[in-house]
Amino acid sequence: MKEKILSLPSPLGDPLELYKFSFAPARYDDTLSLVTGLHGDELNGIYLAGRLIQFLKTATAARSNSPYQLNQRVQIFPAVQLNALQAGTRIWPQDGLDMDLSFPGSDEGDLTEQLARAIYRHTFESTWGLILASAPEHFEDAPHAVCLNRGRNEKKLAAGLGLEIARVRETSPLRRVQLLHQWMEHEIPSLTLCAGRAGQLDQALCDSLFRGLLNLLLVTGILSHPEQKGKKGEVNFFNSRQEVPVKVQNGGLFLPAVTAGTRMKPGQKLGELRTIYEGDLVEVPEAPEEGILVSIRAAPVVYPSEPVAILLVEHKRRFWFF
Amino acid sequence: MTPQTVVTYQTPLGGSIKIVKQTFGPQNRKPVRRISFVAGLHGNEIEGIYLCHLLIAHLKRLQQTRPDAFRGQVNVYPAVNPQAIGSGSRLWPFFSVDMNRLLGDGTEPSLPAEVSHAFFRDVASSSDLAVDFHASNMHLLELPQIRIVEGLEGRLVPMARHCNVDVIWIHPLGRVFETTLGYNLNQKKIPTLVIETGICLRIHPEFCEQIFNGILNLLHHEGILDLPDLAYPVRSPLLALPFQVALCAARTTGLFVKRARLGTQVKEGEAIGDIVDPRAGDTVETVTAPGSGLLFTLREHPLVHPGAPVARLVLNESPAP
Numbered sequence: 001m002k003e004k005i006l007s008l009p010s011p012l013g014d015p016l017e018l019y020k021f022s023f024a025p026a027r028y029d030d031t032l033s034l035v036t037g038l039h040g041d042e043l044n045g046i047y048l049a050g051r052l053i054q055f056l057k058t059a060t061a062a063r064s065n066s067p068y069q070l071n072q073r074v075q076i077f078p079a080v081q082l083n084a085l086q087a088g089t090r091i092w093p094q095d096g097l098d099m100d101l102s103f104p105g106s107d108e109g110d111l112t113e114q115l116a117r118a119i120y121r122h123t124f125e126s127t128w129g130l131i132l133a134s135a136p137e138h139f140e141d142a143p144h145a146v147c148l149n150r151g152r153n154e155k156k157l158a159a160g161l162g163l164e165i166a167r168v169r170e171t172s173p174l175r176r177v178q179l180l181h182q183w184m185e186h187e188i189p190s191l192t193l194c195a196g197r198a199g200q201l202d203q204a205l206c207d208s209l210f211r212g213l214l215n216l217l218l219v220t221g222i223l224s225h226p227e228q229k230g231k232k233g234e235v236n237f238f239n240s241r242q243e244v245p246v247k248v249q250n251g252g253l254f255l256p257a258v259t260a261g262t263r264m265k266p267g268q269k270l271g272e273l274r275t276i277y278e279g280d281l282v283e284v285p286e287a288p289e290e291g292i293l294v295s296i297r298a299a300p301v302v303y304p305s306e307p308v309a310i311l312l313v314e315h316k317r318r319f320w321f322f
Numbered sequence: 323m324t325p326q327t328v329v330t331y332q333t334p335l336g337g338s339i340k341i342v343k344q345t346f347g348p349q350n351r352k353p354v355r356r357i358s359f360v361a362g363l364h365g366n367e368i369e370g371i372y373l374c375h376l377l378i379a380h381l382k383r384l385q386q387t388r389p390d391a392f393r394g395q396v397n398v399y400p401a402v403n404p405q406a407i408g409s410g411s412r413l414w415p416f417f418s419v420d421m422n423r424l425l426g427d428g429t430e431p432s433l434p435a436e437v438s439h440a441f442f443r444d445v446a447s448s449s450d451l452a453v454d455f456h457a458s459n460m461h462l463l464e465l466p467q468i469r470i471v472e473g474l475e476g477r478l479v480p481m482a483r484h485c486n487v488d489v490i491w492i493h494p495l496g497r498v499f500e501t502t503l504g505y506n507l508n509q510k511k512i513p514t515l516v517i518e519t520g521i522c523l524r525i526h527p528e529f530c531e532q533i534f535n536g537i538l539n540l541l542h543h544e545g546i547l548d549l550p551d552l553a554y555p556v557r558s559p560l561l562a563l564p565f566q567v568a569l570c571a572a573r574t575t576g577l578f579v580k581r582a583r584l585g586t587q588v589k590e591g592e593a594i595g596d597i598v599d600p601r602a603g604d605t606v607e608t609v610t611a612p613g614s615g616l617l618f619t620l621r622e623h624p625l626v627h628p629g630a631p632v633a634r635l636v637l638n639e640s641p642a643p
């Protein structure tokens with residue numbers, strides 16, 4: 001069901017409308033909320049939301065011969081930062097607000113805050129919460145979960161999605177105004193699925209993530225199928241002390257030699273750094289130790305001392321690098 | 323005057339970007355106290371950068387004509403986010419981050435975070451007092467004012483009263499304030515005033531001169547400069563507690579055209595401005611004052627959506643609880 005949850009007049013065109021798509025059996029106890037497009041350039045998530053809506057529409061249609069049965073409610077909020085999506089930007093230039101730093105939002109605030117409020121209001125009583133996001137600007141991420149709790153339910157979510165990596169974040173003043181944190185405050189088991197690169201739509205990646213989404217619905221019993229049972233894989237949790245950023249000393253163009261998700265050996269080459277003017281090779285950043293490459297620089301221009309990769313390592317590092 | 327580079331970083335093309343500080347102080351004795359002035363955390367807020375110019379020019383002259391006037395040390399950081407200033411943007415370009423949201427704990431590792439932390443360490447280690455200059459965002463024009471987070475007023479209001487501003491606004495702690503320069507310096511027991519004036523990307527010389535006179539007065543009262551012949555009459559600011567500030571927001575969409583003037587007293591029900599629908603030629607809303615008081619914030623950017631702030635007033639009478 002497509003439901004308009006917010007309509008805001010716009011000065012020179014049609015009103016701005018925020019939609020929610022929900023699918024539910026006649027009776028249900030649980031709700032999974034899926035939020036995508038908190039930034040206008042998180043295209044993989046926006047595309048995945050569309051695919052899931054299409055799948056659930058077919059599965060729940062009257063006279064459907066789909067073998068799937070929906071047992072609980074799923075509500076999907078695609079393209080939440082619709083102003084930015086339409087402007088082709090990450091955040092909406094008019095108010096300059098990062099939607100994922102605007103929660104719990106406000107009915108009286110700027111547009112972005114009103115949109116955030118609508119999302120918050122429709123999701124804070126969910127049973128499960130899931131946000132689809134891309135890597136931070138300039139990076140490409142291997143698919144992984146980001147969560148604020150290392151609980152049984154977060155593990156179930158990550159395992160259901162087929163994610164082997166979960167990064168546990170500590171809370172901070174900025175994180176407290178993120179949707180994930182707001183859900184945590186309401187004790188909603190939730191995570192952010194980070195994958196790919198902002199501004200790009202990677203179809204192969206989305207195919208695999210979509211299979212993960214369906215598997216999650218099966219694992220949680222939200223969806224059932226006569227033959228298919230959800231599969232639960234292993235999830236490795238990493239805290240902030242297990243994150244090793246690899247920085248370059250020089251600026252220039254970074255040309256990666258490995259892809260996100262690679263299991264790196266100590267001393268393995270991450271890429272090359274070349275000067276912009278003459279193309280001289282100035283640095284070959286390497287993995288300082290064994291670990292999983294969760295993020296790699298995708299935008300080639302780098303400043304000196306910027307990280308070009310983030311490794312997740314098994315042992316606990318004693319000091320944070322700051 | 324001693325110019326000093328506080329932080330340097332290289333660009334990908336090999337050039338360098340520097341955060342510079344100018345220091346003035348007594349010549350042959352230890353300074354009694356040290357104060358720092360910071361501008362340009364947000365690159366499009368030019369009013370503060372201009373204020374630092376006025377201050378540096380004045381202190382340079384004073385050092386030549388009356389070096390004995392310096393009892394304490396004055397550090398001026400006139401342009402702390404050079405790349406953002408150079409591109410006229412609020413955010414640090416390329417990294418798209420707000421330099422005033424990178425302080426405190428829990429920031430992600432990045433070049434801007436490292437640079438900001440290095441800058442912060444320098445300010446914190448060379449200040450007993452500080453002033454952080456800001457202008458408003460793209461949308462609102464602000465009367466010269468000092469904003470103080472609730473809980474710090476006991477310590478900061480006496481200092482703020484010297485600054486010749488129109489309003490001292492005590493407001494509750496917003497959630498992201500914890501990452502700002504002002505909050506973090508105050509946490510380190512360095513009393514820090516956040517001055518807000520004008521609007522971004524413009525200079526209002528009359529506001530800047532008003533604050534500049536206030537700053538000289540502050541320097542004199544804090545014993546940093548000995549300026550016995552200071553003859554400026556300093557205005558006594560209106561002290562606004564959280565519940566005494568009323569915000570008027572647009573209820574419709576269109577172009578806001580102001581009728582009232584910033585800095586004037588408006589009466590309850592008086593029209594502050596109109597919102598017009600430019601396609602239909604209609605006035606769709608008249609924004610009126612919710613109470614009587616001083617209009618200290620007024621919208622400049624005409625485009626409004628429902629919820630967009632249009633004006634703020636310090637109410638003459640507090641609303642009934």
Ligand SMILES: [Zn+2]
Binds near residue numbers: 364367
């Ligand atoms: Zn500012």
